[in-house]
Amino acid sequence: METLFKLNNRKMATPILTPSQVLGNYYLDTRWHLLETAAMLDRAQRGEAAHPEDESMKTDPRAQLLREALDVLASDSAEPNRTERLLMIFTKLDPKNEERKD
Amino acid sequence: MLIIQPHYHAIARTAQDYERMAQSGVVCVAEPAFWAGFDRKYPETFIDYFRQITEFEPTRAAQYGITHYAWVAVNPKEAENPELSRVVLDAMPEFFKRPNVLGVGETGLHLSSKNECEIFEAQVQLAVDYGQLLLIHTPHLHDKLFGTRKILEILAGFSSLDPDKVWIDHVEEHTIRPIREKGFWTGFTLYPITKCTATRACDMLEVYGWDRMMINSSADWGPSDPFTLQEAVLEFRRRGHSIQDATEIFYNNPCRFLGQNPKFKFKPIKIVEE
Known part of the structure; x- marks a missing residue:
């Protein structure tokens, strides 16, 4: 069981990730999601320019x-x-x- | 690591999914009855579907060393046809006797219509009358909050219902709290786009703990992937949680809930070092 405890040591010491670990683990993934969001909004804006009769982004x-x-x-x-x-x-x-x- | 996939629509998946699941630690799946993508016209179609998941599908899973269990129910979408639903409900007790049937599921609500509520209540009563476990589907997307509240309201009307025998599935951040407060089992369903993701499921596990929590991939004929379950295992372990804690969530908790039906043969395990 002692060996098992050592295996679990990181969890025992820090059951919740530190902010630094969160940034390290998820920064690139979150950056990707934000870029996808920005690209979708840009796509819709270009659509508005090309199809001014479509006011969906307003309505x-x-x-x-x-x-x-x-x-x-x-x-x-x-x-x-x-x-x-x-x-x-x-x-x-x-x-x-x-x-x-x- | 050994894994139990507690909510899996095998009939919509390929043999290759079974093979890859077996290669990645899955030893058992439980298949609730669900919507086929179209509304069935005849009660007999349901009966044949129940035969498929209680007779044929276990043999397909067994070829990969996977034990297959099933649930029977009229799903919320087809509950909109109460006449058909009542005939199917009358046939369900015969299926409760089958060796791989664990209970009534997935019942629940979709749009929370009057007919859906009526047939949901009838299926809760059936589970109570026959001492069956109950698996409840909560609605999709923007209907989820209202439908979950309605489900809890209906369940509150059953004074003899043991919350420990009820699993409410497809829970998200805005619906989890009242389900936990009432003492029901809670399920997260991991989908690529809708429902929940592996990271969010792990966040909720860290916030609420993992007592009476289960995670599944559902995996049906829509955009879905049985291996989102393994993604969740990896995400949980990446955060530094022990393999024993992962085993509690992905193996032992399904054993604890499903094992309330004596037909379920798997037992919780403990990882020990020699």
């Missing part, structure tokens, strides 16, 4: 939800609950959720 509720989500990511958060807050924003997509509050 489609999904575009508004994406903007709200980006605001959450850009702001400071007192609690580590950004994922939950984004999911609550995306829950608004179904208008029935407004009518059917319990």
Whole structure:
């Protein structure tokens, strides 16, 4: 069992990753996701220029939800609950959720 | 590492998936009945589907050394047809007797319509009446929050229901808390785009602990991948968690929940050093 404890030593000492470890492990992945987001917004903007009659980025509720989500990511958060807050924003997509509050 | 895949739609997957799962530590899968991608017209089609997952699919899995279990239910989408659903429900108790059937699943809600709620309640009652385990599907995307609340509301009406025998699946950050508070088993389903990812599942494990938690890949006919489960194992281990803790989540917890049905033969294991 002693050997097992040594195997687990890192977990015992730091059951949650340090911020430095989080950056080390996830920086490139997060950079990739942010670039994908930026590219999608650029793609839509080019679409607006090419198809000015399509005002979806102004009128489609999904575009508004994406903007709200980006605001959450850009702001400071007192609690580590950004994922939950984004999911609550995306829950608004179904208008029935407004009518059917319990 | 030994792995149990507790939610896997084998009929939608290839033999190569079985082979690669077996090569990467999977020794057991459990297959809930689900939506075939179209609404079936006849109750008999369900019966044949139940025969497929209780008779044929175990033989296919066995060729790769994988033990196959199944669940039977009318899924939430087809519960929109209550007449058909009632006929199928009448046939389900015969399947509870089959050697690889673990319980009623996956039932639950999709759009949370009146018909869906009625058939969901009937299936919860069936599980209670026949002492079966219960696997509950929560809705997709923006319907998930409302549907999860509705499911919890319906379950609260069953005073004799033991929460330890109920597994609520496809949980995300905005739905996990009330499920944990009520003492139900909690499932994360890892999908490439929707539901949950390996990293988010590991985050929730670190926040809430792993008592009564299970992770699965579902893996069906849509965009999905059974190996997201192995991704989660790797992610969990990369963060420095022990192989014993990984075993608790990916093997022992399925043993603990599914093992409440005596037909389930696998038992929790402990990693020891000689």
